[in-house]
Amino acid sequence: MPGQILIQANPPADPSLLPDSVLELSVKLNTKNYLSDDELKSIKMFRRAADYIAAAMIFLNHNVLVERDITHDDIKSRLLGHWGTCPGLIMVYAHLNRLICKTGLEALYVVGPGHGAPAILSCLWLEDSLSTFYPENTRDLKGLHKLIAGFSVPGGFPSHINAGTPGAIHEGGELGYALAVSFGAIMDNPNLVVACVVGDGEAETGPTATAWNGFKYIDPKESGAVLPIVHVNGFKISERTIYGTMDNKELTALFTGHGYQVRIIEDVEDIDNDLAASMDWALVEIKKIQAAARTGTPIVKPRWPVLILRTPKGLGGPKAFRGELIEGSFHSHQVPLPGAKTSDEELAALQVWLRSYRPNELFTDGVPVPEVLSIVPEDVEKRLGQKKESFRAYTPLSVPEWRDFCAKQGSQESCMKAVGRLLKGVVKENPKSFRIFSPDELVSNKLDAVLDETSRNFQWDIESRENGGRVIEILSEHTCQGMLQGYTLTGRTGLFPSYEAFLGIVQTMMVQYSKFTKMAAETPWRQPCGSLNYLETSTWTRQEHNGFSHQNPAFIGAVLNLKSRVARVYLPPDANCFLSTMAHCLRAKDYVNLMVGSKQPTPVWLSPEDADKHCVAGASVWKFASVDDGVNPDVVLVGIGVEVTFEVIAAAALLRKQVPELRVRVVNVTDLMILAANGSHPHALSDEAFNSLFTPDKPIHFNYHGYPIELKGLLFGRPKLERVSIEGYREEGTTTSPFDMMLCNHTSRYDVAAAAIRGGALTNPKVAVSAHEHESYIKHLAAKEKDYIYANGKDHENTFDTPTF
Known part of the structure; x- marks a missing residue:
């Protein structure tokens, strides 16, 4: 390795820290000449190639390598896409490839800025993952033309990353959930690292703000790690971002307070050396934390790494046009030259921009030159677009015989007490593929039998840290939902129990997830995954003591509005029927299951045999x-x-x-x-x-x-x-x-x-x-x-x- 990493590992958090010394908490590295000449050249060429393809996808339907002057007929009739985030996403993708090649890293890439599809699709085409799932998108001129001309047109790839995007487990269309999804994905995946790009626009959302605490529920002995990369490019669609207005001192203080080690990457002139060194450092820190936990000497309150990547928005695009800044401003957010179809001046500017990447040096007859591909992992199963965790990792649950937990017909029993006994058995039989994500209500909802078998997995309590628990309790429905999504989409099964009135907080997240799974079901190469399971209790009928604010069954209607292939709503009338229903939902695939029931003792109307027949009918x-x-x-x-x-x-x-x-x-x-x-x-x-x-x-x-x-x-x-x-x-x-x-x-x-x-x-x-x-x-x-x-x-x-x- 040409460069040497000089790190300040796990710096102490001092409450009396003076403002001027805050920056001392950010990690300092020697990044000069960190990469070899060959590595640096390869990364830069991969980035140029992917940047070029991403830009071309937004504009061109012909002449995709600009081998002749561009004409208005070469421009798509409707220009759709978001350029501003693409260069940063591609930069991270290139460096993840380098890290995979160097270390054999098992990685997923979760992209918060959902409109970054051109960036991800261009990288997928370069690493030849696209043709694995879409044979028509070959890594040659014909395939390149199909990719570029077919983007954001009817029948082509949309401008959002979605279930049809290889390697994706998160769409990002509704901002704020990428980080929580990433934490869910690494649970019980001890060798997996999820690189999660959080856009600075996305970082303004409440779900993201809470999700920064997600690592406090990650046991490094049994789970993998999330490497958050905060992409601070300063602007959203037409305004500055909050993070974009914060200086390094403020960002360092913020993330240090959250419990992270902070590394700021901002030298655009030497960005590749800086990012490479930073990613290597981050991986070393992750391995330190995991090794300590896995050898019986866990670090109390480990400080996981976070990277703050500062780049101008739309890096590499047009600098300015007609006196207005484009690169480094909100003008680069979507289509930098929106009039290229009709304006000669904008068409000329587009041609200068696209030719600035020198595509003739990057492609030979449409095939990427060897230098571009030298950082693509040779092991196809390690490529970001072909990781099995993203599309074929489902592990069916072993569900105990529910009749063994039934109550006697004619007795009084709480539906939730009975279900709690069943879930205790599910936890016991599935120690690495089942979790409960609960907004601090497990005991209140009478599911506490689960805690006889397992514990809460909270890692940030010095006095009584409970390792290895199957229960995640955090008073953020958004974080519970995001973690559940990530856990489910990477092949496992979860349960989200909640007071009825507060499931509505995650209604739009649930709807977005159902859109993803709808598309996944229509994507032949994606295997089924477990269902998203909601257990709705503490209902309005017995929330008379908490008052009007706790009386709201509206989540039922939200599920009813879903595509009929996905939506399932069950209201079992007694404990025995609830046991049958829960056992069915935990085994089901690709549904959104909502189960509504009472935690108070109520009559058991049906015997186990009659309950079974009733639920089947x-x-x-x-x-x-x-x-x-x-x-x-x-x-x-x-x-x-x-x-x-x-x-x-x-x-x-x-x-x-x-x-x-x-x-x-x-x-x-x-x-x-x-x-x-x-x-x-x-x-x-x-x-x-x-x-x-x-x-x-x-x-x-x-x-x-x-x-x-x-x-x-x-x-x-x-x-x-x-x-x-x-x-x-x-x-x-x-x-x-x-x-x-x-x-x-x-x-x-x-x-x-x-x-x-x-x-x-x-x-x-x-x-x-x-x-x-x-x-x-x-x-x-x-x-x-x-x-x-x-x-x-x-x-x-x-x-x-x-x-x-």
Whole structure:
């Protein structure tokens, strides 16, 4: 190695540090002449070639090597793409290749600036990974033309990195999640290093700000490492970035405070020597931390490396045009010369820019010259575009027999307590491929049986550090979601339990992830991966003590809006059904599974055998609560959700006493998607099956856990919907009693019973003759119940006793 690394390893953090000495905490290296002449030449030529291709992709549809003067006809009709981030992304890619060739490093590259697709695609083409998955993109003139001319046109590669991009596990279209995804990817991957570029625009987001703490949940004994590279190029789409306005002293203080060792790279004239030395240093520091942990002498509070890469935005592009700066300003963010299709002046400037890379020195008949390719890893499986962790690493879970954890039919059991016992078994049988990502609510959500088998994996507590735990608890839903995504997309399976009201915080992240997996499913070379599993509990029906802010089932609707191939929503009615559902979801692939249930003890309605049949069917008639086993009903009462189903059954029992002439059929729905219109979802009932369950023409009243409008949308397309009435969460709540929550939202047994009387009166004359009298009395009972609650501050003692028939 021509250069020598002089490092200040793990510098101390001194709270009394004077501002002028902050920079002493940044790592100093001797980088002059660090690379050999051959290494430096190869890196520079790779960068030039990739920069050229990336720029050409934005503009050209013909004459892709500028072998003649460019004409307006050579320019694409619509110019799309983002140039500004590309040179920095390519620079990092080139240096990662060098590091892989030199050390055999196992690496993934996660790109936060999602619009950097031209940069990544150009590097993939140069390393010949593109043709591995897209044979038409050969590493010759024909393949180069297809890549350049086909970018950002219908049928071609989009301007975002997506699931169709080899090596990608993160799209980055919605900024802020790259770092958390990277931390998830390295968990239980001890030899993997994820180089994560965080753009300085992305760094302004809340999810990124919290994710800087992610390494505090990484055990270096069992997991790999993230090398964050903060790309500070100063500008976003039309304004400066916050990091871009911070000097080195401020950035050093910020990241030192987070617990990192900071290395700033900013000498543009000698950037390659500086970056090469910095990456070597970072890898040495990573190996030190890991070696200490893996030999039984872990470093308390290890300081992992972070690189701050300062380069002008759009480095290498046009310096200025018509008196306005382009390189180093927001003008280079997207298309630097947007009028090249029609303006002679801009066309001429484009030609000067593209020819400045001297493509004739980089390609021979469209084939990259050997010097360009000399830093491409020879082992194809180590190339960034062909790492198996990014597209074919799925490890199925070993799920214990769920029936072994069931509760006795007729008993009272918390769904979450039962699930906690099952998850304890899952942790035991899958010590390296299953994790729980929880926003500090595991015990509150009654899943604490898991902690009998494992611990929380928090690495930053000097007094009681718990190594090797399967539970990540951090009060950031964004970080939990990002880690879960990275863990899942690299072949493992995770679970995200949460208070119901706060899953909405990650709604857009979940939607972005579903877009990625939709595209992945349509990409032949990507193998399936585990499903994204959400466990939603502490629901509005039993959040009366926490108040209105904790009462919100809206995440159900977010999942319902997903592509039908992906979306799965389950509302198991008791502990045994929940066990069956959880076991199924943990084994499923490529779905977004949402399971909604209660943590409070509720009746176990079904035996394990009946629960299994019920969950397989998705819904069934509950004969024990129906009149004459549900044959020839006047009205159908449907419960969807734990507590609202209890109210349906309580209503059926009440009606037996108050209106014995009313014939009631009770149905429970556990798989919400069966209600979708015939053919609109893989689980949707046929019209014949729907009518068999709900009758062809009798009134149906749904008591639904979520917002009624969701159910209306799901049922749209079913025949004779005028017979349907729906109650659910009405956005009514406060700090009150559990039963008052039912009354407030018209989901109580009295509301269900009144709806049943109204429906039954339409077809049963014996009910109709006394319907007004019966309904008035039912409403009177509800009013008396509310009076009691407000007078005594609690529900009646027997309110939630199991109904008898």
